[in-house]
Each structure stands twice: as C-alpha cells, then as structure tokens.
C-alpha cells in the first residue's frame with residue numbers, strides 16, 4: 001500500500017543506495033526433507049515465508065518451506081519473459097528504502113537499488129495540473145488524511161464517513177488515490193484506524209533486477225519444496241502436528257502459516273481441529289481487495305513521461321487508474337486498476353483489461369493507440385489460485401483483527417503474512433517482518449539449535 005501525502009508528493013527522493021558489493025559466495029544447496037520429522041514447517045514462500053525460513057536457518061533449526069506454486073515470491077514475483085526485461089507482476093516499490101530491510105538485503109545480494117523519482121503528476125483532461133492546481137489537490141489530500149487520522153482517535157469507522165465535505169471536485173481523485181490505488185478497496189470499505197496507522201511510505205526505491213528477483217535470491221539457500229500445496233494440518237496433539245501434502249506427510253513441533261487471508265478463509269487448507277472462529281472472523285474482516293497491473297510496451301515515449309513517473313487522473317468516476325510510465329527507462333507503461341472497478345474489469349478477463357487501458361490512455365493523451373502497442377500483459381491477482389486478491393485493508397471497525405489473526409494456536413501454530421502486521425500491512429516489508437516475528441517465536445518455543453542438525 002502506498003500512502004500518499006503532501007510530503008511524498010513534494011519531497012525529493014531519499015539518497016538511496018546504488019552500488020553493491022560483490023556477490024556473497026554461493027552456499028551449497030540445502031538438503032530438502034521430503035517427509036518425516038522436522039522441527040518446523042513453513043507454509044508458503046512469499047515474503048513472510050522466506051523471511052521466516054532465513055530466521056530459522058540462522059538459528060540452525062531443521063525445517064522445510066512448502067510452496068504450492070511452482071515459483072517462490074507469492075505476490076512479489078518478477079517476470080522476465082513477457083517483455084524481455086524485469087517486470088514485477090505484484091509488488092514493485094520498496095517503500096521507505098532508507099529503513100526497509102529488503103533494500104539492505106538487495107545491496108548485500110549484489111542487486112541494484114535506485115531511488116524512485118520525486119513527486120507525481122495529475123492529468124486534467126488533455127493536460128497536466130498546473131502548480132496552483134497541484135497545491136489545491138495536495139492540500140485537499142492532506143485534509144482528507146488529517147480527517148481520517150482525527151476520526152480514528154475516537155472510533156474506527158469507514159473512511160468515507162469522515163472525509164471533509166468540501167473536497168469538491170477533487171473528491172473522486174482522492175478517493176481513488178487513498179482507496180483502490182492505495183488500499184485495493186473503496187474507501188467506504190476501509191477502516192479509519194487501519195489507514196491512519198499505516199506508516200508514511202516516502203523515499204521509495206526500485207530493484208533494477210526486480211523486487212521478485214530479490215525475493216527469489218533470498219529464498220535460494222532455503223530447504224524448499226515447490227508445487228507442494230499443504231492440504232491438511234492436524235494439530236490435535238500439542239507434541240506432534242501433522243502436515244499433509246500430495247507429495248508426502250511431515251510431522252513437526254511447530255508450523256508457520258503465511259498464506260493470504262483469502263486463501264486462509266477459502267478452505268483450501270483444512271485445519272483439524274478447525275481454525276478457531278475468532279481467527280476465521282478476523283481473516284474475513286481482513287479480506288484482500290483487488291489491484292492489478294496492465295502493462296503495455298509502447299512504440300516510444302508517447303506521453304513524454306520520465307522514467308518511473310507516477311500519474312493520476314483528475315477523475316469524475318470510479319473508472320480511473322494510475323499510470324506508471326516508462327518503467328525503469330523502458331517504453332513499458334503500466335496502468336494500475338483497483339477496487340470494485342478493478343475487480344469487475346479483471347473478472348472480464350485480460351483482453352478487457354488491456355482494452356480499457358489502451359482506450360483510457362488514448363483518451364487522456366489524445367493519442368491514437370491502435371498501432372502504438374507492442375507486447376502487452378495484465379495480471380489477475382484475484383484469479384491466482386494460491387493468492388486470490390491483492391492486499392488486506394481492514395474493514396471499518398476491524399483494525400484490531402490483525403492482532404487476533406496473529407494469535408498462536410496452542411502455542412505451536414503461528415500465522416504470519418502482511419495481514420498480521422499492524423502498521424506495514426499490504427507491503428513486502430510488513431510481510432517480511434511478520435515472518436521474522438513468527439520465526440523468533442518458533443525458535444523460542446523450540447529452544448537451542450536443532451538436535452538433528
């Protein structure tokens with residue numbers, strides 16, 4: 001989730017790291033247990049699962065990471081095939097790079113990090129907003145954020161309920177920026193407490209090789225089985241939990257579950273006994289919204305944008321989007337759709353998403369786009385079977401659900417993942433921290449180094 005503020009619009013980018021030290025010496029591939037006893041099982045190899053695995057490896061525990069998909073990364077994967085250059089299908093922004101552990105790890109891993117350009121622009125019809133119009137927009141955005149934060153101190157209600165009444169013609173744009181773009185849901189479906197507690201995300205950066213490529217590199221030394229969906233977790237006994245996959249059964253003393261809230265509530269993993277109602281309810285209140293990228297390779301820099309420039313439209317309707325122009329200096333332009341409009345559009349399929357993006361851009365820039373688009377691609381995160389959505393903005397009144405979701409089951413099953421982070425939800429670094437937190441709890445539970453290591 002990217003929280004925009006006056007500061008983030010105006011501030012110049014942070015001094016972010018570029019050069020990298022030499023690659024660390026490659027570690028030998030770990031021996032991966034295929035069944036039987038392990039100290040711990042990690043379910044899912046997205047950011048949270050990878051972070052948990054690295055923590056358990058550092059504590060010399062014997063464990064396995066089980067991943068349902070045929071690649072690691074979850075909602076943070078880099079595709080190098082579609083356009084021949086790195087294209088992040090999910091997360092791309094490394095928020096708050098000056099304090100984000102992933103930025104440091106990227107440098108340590110020999111990858112290149114560069115700062116996101118300062119500021120964003122707003123398109124008004126066929127022109128960009130003038131300075132005075134930007135000032136007006138930004139001050140309205142600040143007032144909206146302040147109203148949400150003020151309201152959150154008294155009670156946890158829907159963000160739309162507390163927006164200032166005088167946002168005038170900027171209201172739909174502000175609702176898009178804070179809602180579908182920032183939270184993947186309409187503001188009417190987002191808790192004031194959740195939005196106001198999510199930290200500022202200034203000073204962003206990008207990984208030249210791709211954010212997903214970074215996660216894949218960080219996962220490489222882990223004992224990990226791909227294409228191995230967990231079907232059942234039996235936790236009747238405190239001493240021995242049984243984890244079943246189509247490829248074999250593991251017996252273990254601790255489990256870290258990192259799957260998304262939509263997967264958790266879908267019934268794809270059967271817990272026996274069931275996940276307590278309290279936690280199922282919490283997951284339901286943290287269900288994922290919708291957000292997708294429509295990426296178009298253009299014949300040139302048709303819109304005169306700088307590399308990695310972010311543009312919003314001064315919109316009058318929900319049928320709007322954000323533009324991420326000239327990705328990493330290429331001619332790839334990414335149109336981001338989200339919220340209920342994005343969900344309906346994605347349900348119509350990739351062709352409809354691409355049509356929307358082409359027509360919308362053509363209208364905004366007065367450009368005939370017919371022969372201007374070469375390769376193209378649209379993500380459909382709601383249809384990814386092991387993810388089922390985008391990010392977990394809390395429903396009105398449900399900010400406290402994050403704490404409930406993270407409560408351990410019988411002191412041995414730990415839930416992690418972006419939805420369990422109280423302030424960094426909806427981000428890779430939030431997922432990462434949650435995975436480390438769960439792994440620390442497992443290390444504490446298991447005591448010293450593994451007897452079997």
Ligand SMILES: Cc1cc2nc3c(=O)[nH]c(=O)nc-3n(C[C@H](O)[C@H](O)[C@H](O)COP(=O)(O)OP(=O)(O)OC[C@H]3O[C@@H](n4cnc5c(N)ncnc54)[C@H](O)[C@@H]3O)c2cc1C
Pocket residue numbers: 001043044045046047048049066067068069072073074075076089090091092093094095228229230231258259260263268269291292293381386387389390391416417418419425426427428429431
């Ligand atoms: C379009 C989009 C743009 C985003 N942009 C940004 C951004 O710019 N910056 C940012 O910081 N964040 C961004 N995010 C959010 C970020 O991607 C997520 O918060 C983060 O990646 C979530 O990590 P996670 O480990 O919690 O969950 P996931 O990434 O969902 O990982 C869970 C893993 O569990 C696996 N799994 C599911 N079921 C099973 C099973 N039964 N058995 C075994 N494995 C299973 C899944 O395959 C998956 O790999 C974006 C998200 C989306 C969708």
